[in-house]
Amino acid sequence: xxxxxxxxxxxxxxxxxxxxxxxxxxxxxxxxxxxxxxxxxxxxxxxxxxxxxxxxxxxxxxxxxxxxxxxxxxxxxxxxxxxxxxxxxxxxxxxxxxxxxxxxxxxxxxxxxxxxxxxxxxxxxxxxxxxxxxxxxxxxxxxxxxxxxxxxxxxxxxxxxxxxxxxxxxxxxxxxxxxxxxxxxxxxxxxxxxxxxxxxxxxxxxxxxxxxxxxxxxxxxxxxxxxxxxxxxxxxxxxxxxxxxxxxxxxxxxxxxxxxxxxxxxxxxxxxxxxxxxxxxxxxxxxxxxxx
Numbered sequence: 236x237x238x239x240x241x242x243x244x245x246x247x248x249x250x251x252x253x254x255x256x257x258x259x260x261x262x263x264x265x266x267x268x269x270x271x272x273x274x275x276x277x278x279x280x281x282x283x284x285x286x287x288x289x290x291x292x293x294x295x296x297x298x299x300x301x302x303x304x305x306x307x308x309x310x311x312x313x314x315x316x317x318x319x320x321x322x323x324x325x326x327x328x329x330x331x332x333x334x335x336x337x338x339x340x341x342x343x344x345x346x347x348x349x350x351x352x353x354x355x356x357x358x359x360x361x362x363x364x365x366x367x368x369x370x371x372x373x374x375x376x377x378x379x380x381x382x383x384x385x386x387x388x389x390x391x392x393x394x395x396x397x398x399x400x401x402x403x404x405x406x407x408x409x410x411x412x413x414x415x416x417x418x419x420x421x422x423x424x425x426x427x428x429x430x431x432x433x434x435x436x437x438x439x440x441x442x443x444x445x446x447x448x449x450x451x452x453x454x455x456x457x458x459x460x461x462x463x464x465x466x467x468x469x470x471x472x473x474x475x476x477x478x479x480x481x482x483x484x485x486x487x488x489x490x491x492x493x494x495x496x497x498x499x500x501x502x503x504x505x506x507x508x509x510x511x512x513x514x515x516x517x518x519x520x521x522x523x524x525x526x527x
Contacts, residue, residue, distance in 0.1 A: 238402045241457045243273040243506070246427045249457075250279055250392060253302070257343075257388075257423055258286040259395035259416040260468060262310045263476040264525070265408075266291045267396040267429050269464035272502050272509070274300065285388055287339065287415065289468060290484065293319035294502075296329065297494045303330035305388060307339040311481050312525075318488035334363055334370075334385075340415055342388035347421030354382040393423035396465045398447075398473060400430035404455030405439055407447045410471035417449040425456040429464040431473055463510055463519040475522040480513060 247270070250256065260266035271291045274282075281302040286292055288309035295301050297319040309320040323329050334342070337357045345353045354373060364370055364383070373384040395416050399407040406428050408416065420426045439445050463470075467477035467484070487493035501509055510516060 237404075239404045239455060239458045240402050240433075241427075241459060243270055243429070243459050243461065246270060246394075246457055246459060247273045247277050247279070249425070249427075250274070250277075252279060253281045253283075254391040255283040255285060255389070257390040257393040257419045258284060258288075258291050259393060259414065259419045260289065260291070260465070261287045261412070261414040262289040262308070262312050263468045263481065264289075264412075265396050265410065265414065265416075265465050265470050266468040267394045267464065268466060268468055269396075269429050269461045269506055270394045270427065270459070271295065272506065275498070275502050285390060287336070288320065289317060290481070293317040296320050296323035297488075298498070299328075301329055303332070305332040305334075305339075305342075307334060307336040311485070313478065314481065314485050318485045319494065322488060332367055332369070334358070334367065335361075338363065338370075338383070338385045339388070340418065341385040343415055343418035343422045345385065345387035346389040347418055350387065352384040352386050354384055356382060357385070358383045388422060390419065390423035391425070393419040393426040395419060395426060395428045396461075396470060397428055397430050398470060399432045399434050399438070400428055400455075400458045401434055401436045401438065402458060403436060404428070404452035404458055405436065405448055406430065406450065406452075406455060406458075407439070407444065408449060409447045413449050420450040420454040423454075426450075426454050427457040427459070428455055429459045429461040431462050431464065431470055433458070433460040461506070463516055464506075466510075466513060466519050469522070469525055471524050474520045475524040477513065477519070477522055
C-alpha cells in the first residue's frame, strides 16, 4: 500500500498561486490550522478560499493571500464575526460569493458528483440570488416550476484535519459532527489531511473503528502527523477550542501592527515553537470541549 506521509511544507509546496483551496472544519472547530500557518509562511497568493470560515479565513485575509472567498459564514462563534475577515470585507479587499449553509453544501455535493449544478428550492425569494448573479434559475422538466441551480464548487485542493489517520490515507473523525469534510474531500482534485494521531492500519480493524471513516483513502493524497494541528480550533473529543487564545488573536485586530505582532509571535516561529508558546501539548489537550 502507498505510504502517503509527508510534512506540512511538502503539502504547501504542491499548492500554486491562484488555486481554489477548500478548507474543512466549521468556524472554530477542527480546522487544519497547522496547514494554514504553513501557507502563511509561504509566498502563495491570489487564492480562492472555499470554507465555512473561522480564523483560517481571517488569517489568510490578514496576510493578503485571498483573492476570492466563497463562504456561508466566517465566525469564531463566541466572537460572531471573525475580526480580520471583517476588516478585509469592509475595505473591499475580496471578491466574494456569499451563500447560505445549505447552498454551500449543495455546491460541494455537485462538485463531488462531477455534475455542474444541483437544483433546489433553497434561496428562492432571497437576496442570495440578487447578490450572486452567477447563480441561475432553471426550469424543471417534470413540472412548471423554476428552481435554483446551485453551481458546483470544484476544488483544486482540500485541506482537512482529523483525529486519526494511517499512512495509507484512511482518516477517522470521532467527534460529534463530521461537518462537510467528506464533501470537501470528494469535491477536490487532491485532499491533504493533518491528523492528531498516526495509527497502524490494523487499528481500523478493531471493533467499530471503521464506522468513523467517512471517505475513501483514495481521496487522500497526503497525510501529515501533526499533534494539536487544529489549535486554536477544537478537535473533539481530543480537545476544545482555545477561548483565551482566540481573544488574544481578536484583540490584535484592534491595534495598528497587531497582525504583524501576532504573526511574529505565533506563526513565523514554526509549529514546534508555536505549540510551546500556546502552553504545550498537554495544555491543548486539557482545553474544555465546546458544549454547542
